[in-house]
Amino acid sequence: MEQLDALLGLKNSISKNETPKLLANENTNSGVEKLSEAKFVAFAESPKPFNLDENTKFIKLETSEPFTLRSIYFAWLLRDSSIADYIQQCSEYGIRNLTFLERTDLISWLEGSAESEHVVGLETKETGKAEVPTREHKVGEKSEQVKWLQDNSRVVSNHNTILHGAKPTNFLSLRKDVLDYIHMNKSSHGSAAEDADRSAKRRNRDPIILLSPSASSLLTMHNVKKFLEEGIFVPPLEAAQAAGGGRGSGLVTVNHKSSKSNLGTMRFIVVDNTENFKPDYWNRVVCVFTTGQAWQFRDYKWSEPHQLFHHVKGFLVQYIGDAPHPATRDWNVEGVFVERVRRHTDREVVSQLWDKLERWVENRWPLLNGGRR
Template identity: 30%
Template sequence: MSKSALFTLRDHLKNGDKFTLLDENNTTTEDISTADKVLLGSDAENNKATLSLNDETEFLIEKNPVILKVILHCWMHKDSSAADYLADCQKLHLTNISFLQRNDLMNWLTGQSETSQYISTSKDQDTKPSDEKNNAISSVAAINNTTTSTSANTTTQTTTSADQKSGLSELEIIQNEDPVLFKTLEHERVLMDHNSSLRGSKPIDFSYLIKDVELKLVQSLKGSSSSKSGKSKGHVSKSNGPSKSVLRKDPIILIPSATSSILTLANIKEFLEHSKYVNPRDITITSDNDLITVEKKFTKISRPIRFLIVNNTRMFTKPEYWDRVVAVFTTGHAWQFANYQWNTPQNLFQHCNGYYFHFNGDEVPQHVQQWNVQKIGLDKHQRFKDVEVVRFFWSNLEKSLVERGYH
């Protein structure tokens, strides 16, 4: 039976064969995102093979097979850090293989391991017999040997026991002939790996925790590596936490520029400084300034903090401006982040506090409920409740400022 594309790829990679990426016109390319096929081996080799990168493989992520392109892309990053690999996956819009699965796959592709727990056994049974089948054969042989050696003691006992054992199970036979072995087998436990060791009354899938760790831990590592490279090149780093020089500068709050937003540059100062909400349609705009300052004294920070509030990023001429962004107000539309350094909600709200202000009674969109943002409701008519809303916002932001190093 012919081998699958995944096992064919493994045979070549394990042998150190070269490979060439080809696009749909069979033209050599260096970009795997545009590649359609892979040519394994060179002209000097006799075992050349051409595989389609869009074929599904036996390697499973959350029980779903991944295509060969994802496997080869992971191999091309075998010497890269987890942060660099994740960043390239996001750039090329390719499926990201988690850290544990990636290590398991690399060991299997290089030949260090002959099996992988993430590869479906239904498609590779023809390549190698399963360990369970081998163990079962060995167990049956051992039991047969035990039974044979025991029954061979006397001719009379062999004849009698054969008639009695014909209707007994293997465990019952062992119990009758070797009580010590039977007692040992009663306390036997099946060995489990780290994935199956978390047991309970119901099967629980903990795979979502891997993605959470990647978003929080790997992004932090990515920020650290960016910080080191930034210092070596002599420019401001894009680390996860602001530097001391940035902390001394005024933090920035980004708000929407859409006129449909309930908080705009027209009413934000009155709202945050005086805890009073005024409908922006009731305010006559006398200036087209894109920046407003708001000052706030916190209980856990020794000095008053002056915030710069802007509704666009046109003035962000240096990378350090993004390190100073501490909060982002959103209307729930993803296009708001198109010109941001982190232009997806998933990345943006891992770096900055997100806030979704809305009127009580209005339905919060389903996609906003999945974002990592604080949803804050305003009363449409009772303005005395604005004080509690603003107090909650400042208290929430203060915790973030202390974590960032403001004191």
């Protein structure tokens, strides 16, 4: 029997509803129950077991670094867990975790999806032995692959593909806008009218972040600027009292210095309602913070949660110790966990939030100015 690739062995076992056998060593009689006790895994179609710590052909796109079979199998075993629970258990067992999108893509592929941009150089019976492409080769071919997929693919209506989305999208237009924005800041000032005109143009293309107007929201118009700019979470009631009460400003600007040198300092517009939205404003919405209540989206361009979080990045802010909200499992929404009293972890939490939003923006977002989604 010809030895299969480890990824194909796992995928075939899943398709046939067969449970792989965990082994303490290469001896097929040394079965164990826990993944933490196992060194090898055996699939029914494979003549010999696979080392769980060997690299697979499922890679991280940013670095082309492969994930081990242990990471892949653990992600599959915890496929029904929330992303927060999954990451926590990865930390407990010392297993490298996949990001939300990587895990979603992996599960979709293991469950039968024909394509995954994370799987490279996989040998199949149909294609023969495939060469593992270098990162330069992969990037060079990516546009042709995406074009072919767009022309020849159809939407598969399963839970995971709806959450994951159809394809990655280049975000070069936002980079251009940001560089123009930086250039305008550095250029000498003209007349007051010219300065006002430049300011209006910048506002008209700044990315937009939407907050939930729910009374239960931990992130409000009173505390969002301090949270996103300074990395300090002020409980909403305390922030409202400090501001003199009321609903707060109808619009807040948040400046963020990107960790990516080519993006520089970006400015975001934050609002908690869409009453004054023009149709083209939706092309600029990059992120929605939710409390998990679907009524928040009633007047949105995309009122159905799964559709909405296919188009925008979703976050849900909770206190550490609270059970993960079902929305972080059922929708394409990531949990953001803050301490109730101690503030020493806030800056790290916000830094991770920005990293996730930047990756989303770069990898998946279409044109802000007149783009189509």
